Amino acid sequence: MRTMKCSAAFLRLLAGGVLACYSLSLPAAPVVLLEKARLAPSDGAPDGGFGRSVAIDGNVAVITANNQQATHGAGEDLLGAAYVFERQASGAWIQTAKLTTGDDGDLYGIDVAVGGNVIVVAAVFSGLAHVYEKISGSWQQTAVLGSTSGSGSGFSVAIENGIIAIGEEEPHGAVLYQRQATGWVRIASYENGFPLGDDEYYSPRVDISPNYAIHGSWGFDSDPPHLSTAYIYKPGPGGNWAQPTVTALTQPNGPPTATGWSRQVMISANTALIEGYVFRPDANGQWRFETIVPGASQLDDDEVTILGFAGAYRYAQLHRRTTSGDAWPVRAELAASDEARITSMSSDAGRALLASYRSPTAAAYLYEVPSNLNRNALVEDTFQDGDAVGWVTTPGSTFAVATSGTSRFYRQTNTTGNAAALWQTTPNNDQSIQADITPRAFDGADRWFGLVTRYSDANNYYYVTARSGGGIHLKRMLGGTFTTLGTAALPVTIGATHRIRLEAVADHIRVLVNNRPVIRVRDSGIAGGGQPGVMMFRTQADYDNIVVNENPAFTAFVDDFQLINFDWNAVAGTWNRVDTGTTWVRRQSDLTGGARLVTIGETLGDQIVEADLRPTQFSGTDRWFGLMARYRDDANYHYVTLRTSGTLQIRKLVNGTAQTLVSVPFTVQANVSYRVRLEAVGSSLRVYVNGVLRAEAADASITPVASTAGVAMYKTALDLDNVVIAQP
The missing domain is CATH 2.130.10.10 (YVTN repeat-like/Quinoprotein amine dehydrogenase)
Structure with a gap:
């Protein structure tokens, strides 16, 4: 399912072999x-x-x-x-x-x-x-x-x-x-x-x-x-x-x-x-x-x-x-x-x-600050609708929507040379593209997979490459000559999924891995125009959860509790900053009911909320802990629950009434730390635990209103650490 549609259901207008696509969806975030x-x-x-x-x-x-x-x-x-x-x-x-x-x-x-x-x-x-x-x-x-x-x-x-x-x-x-x-x-x-x-x-x-x-x-x-x-x-x-x-x-x-x-x-x-x-x-x-x-x-x-x-x-x-x-x-x-x-x-x-x-x-x-602060809205393609409308492939590429279980993704299988697919938005100077990429096979040594921005033709674009031998490189192809702008370490393994993002915003050219910047340069060699897309060289790879927008991603909030701060609002429960002997955590100790902790201040649009959650005690059966996103008030938010009954659920609370959007099997234990990530991007909701995608759902009722984020649990004692809130 896509966050944005082109016309009513992707209006196709072929002009000179180019697919034109018009966005009719949620309003853009600031x-x-x-x-x-x-x-x-x-x-x-x-x-x-x-x-x-x-x-x-x-x-x-x-x-x-x-x-x-x-x-x-x-x-x-x-x-x-x-x-x-x-x-x-x-x-x-x-x-x-x-x-x-x-x-x-x-x-x-x-x-x-x-x-x-x-x-x-x-x-x-x-x-x-x-x-x-x-x-x-x-x-x-x-x-x-x-x-x-x-x-x-x-x-x-x-x-x-x-x-x-x-x-x-x-x-x-x-x-x-x-x-x-x-x-x-x-x-x-x-x-x-x-x-x-x-x-x-x-x-x-x-x-x-x-x-x-x-x-x-x-x-x-x-x-x-x-x-x-x-x-x-x-x-x-x-x-x-x-x-x-x-x-x-x-x-x-x-x-x-x-x-x-x-x-x-x-x-x-x-x-x-x-x-x-x-x-x-x-x-x-x-x-x-x-x-x-x-x-x-x-x-x-x-x-x-x-x-x-x-x-x-x-x-x-x-x-x-x-x-x-x-x-x-x-x-x-x-x-x-x-x-x-x-x-x-x-x-x-x-x-x-x-x-x-x-x-x-x-x-x-x-x-x-420009006088015109209008921007196109974020586009997301999860390929759950079974098609790749909106993408145009370059010669020699073999792309198709593939299925594994309930998940669909965009797979490229040709390993004879370069392969690319471009998202056919109206060319803009500022472009960001993000994807979950899983390499399936490399044909030879030093092969790669990655992303492109400002692609105007085969001789002019920015691109990021994750190399088969390890490492990630930011490059510029200008007039048919490539230049390496920056490099960073990155373990690359067949079958492992990598969250990679490439941004070209003004002269800021950045690469992010797992929502964190790893390469940052200033370069004006390619000032703007062209298309964002995906690209690889002699590599079979799967692309999923592709996000295209004009904004750079940024980390809006970080707290590892090493310092005392007043950035949190304890809505319910008993919360204290505690020294464990090896680090500081925010501990919730009340087992009598629900507990919630939300950040002070608001952000708009899409959110990625991530934290280390270590349950220490449960009181009763079917108890749970998790994260909240798009928290508007104590009666309206999306959240994920990791439950002692053996399930992981994506849920929403609307005017105080809870609704389960998806439920999948998952086992939790006391005194085990879980790195949980809840993503609310466009109409899509995804949950990762310890870096693995565990559940995804869609909620068309999402609107980009002012909201915050936080942690929630029910009759569970828990240690909270290393909270990160980002905007894609």
């Missing part, structure tokens, strides 16, 4: 974007913490590096630095400066802002904001602000249109400075709200736009309470910031206590973003609550783009405002090609800058 450029410090950021804070404006990007703890006096004093990258006429981003003060321990780089030719770097433990301007082609320090009480505390900084805003702890509020002939002059001080009575509270967050300034307030639990509030300042007549109109906004339908709402604030020309709450002024200039954007962090000055975190997931979500203005749906997911977990972000005019300051590799990621 586009996944990989970085346009990877920004790395020239000195490797020796003190660590690269990506502590980031800012981008036009052709200037700034990334700070400081791994010092945010508690004053705790841990090692570090120098800190701000690295400046500028876009060249060629389009390349080059480091042009490293900014620092020479003073250890002031937490230089806790925040950063850039506007035009001005950079502001906060240094909270010294209470200072360092200002740099580009003069005669080089970045020079021109001011140090905040040296006296009421002049800024150096924790939060912003700049817009030549005006710098700095948060102030006491008196609580914000301070504005403007560049004048004599230097940077304080033009306004705002005192509103209450600080948090905590040693790690240094000032409210601030932001500024051409029309408004904003800062937050933690609030104070008095009688009556002073609620958490965001204060918006509109300059008075003639742009007088010293005599503003002030608007105080509290959390819509919030509790009657000080909760810290307004810890994160941003403002643009006519939009305010406060802890994910979007406000806009009405026709009378009164600020009105519009909607909530979960995880929102950065508001672009274009007023239609918001960047946000995806809960526990490793990527950023890009929300774009609808033309009606009443919603900000997720339109793109921004992932790092090296799978770094994003911790900081900034956005400006179609560009996004992301970083991961906890990553062992110092790097930030620059994205060019």
Whole structure:
């Protein structure tokens, strides 16, 4: 069964011998974007913490590096630095400066802002904001602000249109400075709200736009309470910031206590973003609550783009405002090609800058966001319908749909030379193809099987080859000449199934094996066009579960429980992080009923959920454990159960009612670890245990809505480890 059909039931339009195919199926998931450029410090950021804070404006990007703890006096004093990258006429981003003060321990780089030719770097433990301007082609320090009480505390900084805003702890509020002939002059001080009575509270967050300034307030639990509030300042007549109109906004339908709402604030020309709450002024200039954007962090000055975190997931979500203005749906997911977990972000005019300051590799990621974020939907062919409509084979190939038991697949049997089959989609520049491939025979030494992308003719394409003698190679055929772009180790055995994926997305050319990247290169030799497909040389092989889409796959979530985190929601059961003596696991010990653990945050579209599940005790008969995918709420999700009654079942829960989609024999034992993988791709559901496909089913009711994933069991104690959630 296919996820997507061509016309009503594959409309065939033969034109010049080419099969044209039109997709009519599920809506596409958000586009996944990989970085346009990877920004790395020239000195490797020796003190660590690269990506502590980031800012981008036009052709200037700034990334700070400081791994010092945010508690004053705790841990090692570090120098800190701000690295400046500028876009060249060629389009390349080059480091042009490293900014620092020479003073250890002031937490230089806790925040950063850039506007035009001005950079502001906060240094909270010294209470200072360092200002740099580009003069005669080089970045020079021109001011140090905040040296006296009421002049800024150096924790939060912003700049817009030549005006710098700095948060102030006491008196609580914000301070504005403007560049004048004599230097940077304080033009306004705002005192509103209450600080948090905590040693790690240094000032409210601030932001500024051409029309408004904003800062937050933690609030104070008095009688009556002073609620958490965001204060918006509109300059008075003639742009007088010293005599503003002030608007105080509290959390819509919030509790009657000080909760810290307004810890994160941003403002643009006519939009305010406060802890994910979007406000806009009405026709009378009164600020009105519009909607909530979960995880929102950065508001672009274009007023239609918001960047946000995806809960526990490793990527950023890009929300774009609808033309009606009443919603900000997720339109793109921004992932790092090296799978770094994003911790900081900034956005400006179609560009996004992301970083991961906890990553062992110092790097930030620059994205060019296209105005058109429409993508074709994912296509999957499992060959369960018994035909190969949509595939066109090259001369000399012998492909046919074959059957083994209840499974069908695409088999190629000719071993006299090259063989290939191409999927006849409309040619697109971005192409990814994935398949479960089982070699059946090799004719001679150093034979291979694999996949192709951007195949325009026999002389031009990218391809990946799994070699009969072992190893996997990424190659480019350009003008009839092949070049090896990268290699990796891979044991290859006759009769063993290999999950292989080849991607050509922009100039990112990647190979994944078993959902993990093994080869990554940047290459623009073949810019786009052509078709994806399967290919082999003097090899008989079976292809199954082929997935074709325009997005790169990426690992959205990983947890091996070696570190304490708050990425999980224990819906039911008793869960604890436990040291087994050899590793850390998440242990569920309640045997009285059901137990479920789900990740915090949501992803869209297709999911591959994988984990080590080790049941330690069962209470009663027909008890079970398994994984959940596309978890919308506790009454709606797909799941797999490994049962003590001797079966493995793929099931779904709809509005609290369970339905078994398929059941196959399978034996489980206590104190045995099972590597279980549940795939929900298109309308297909598949379960692998210890790398072997055990069951598959189809559910046409699947829709790509926001969902999460997790683990479930019934009257079973279990140790959970090595959880991975990926998107194909």
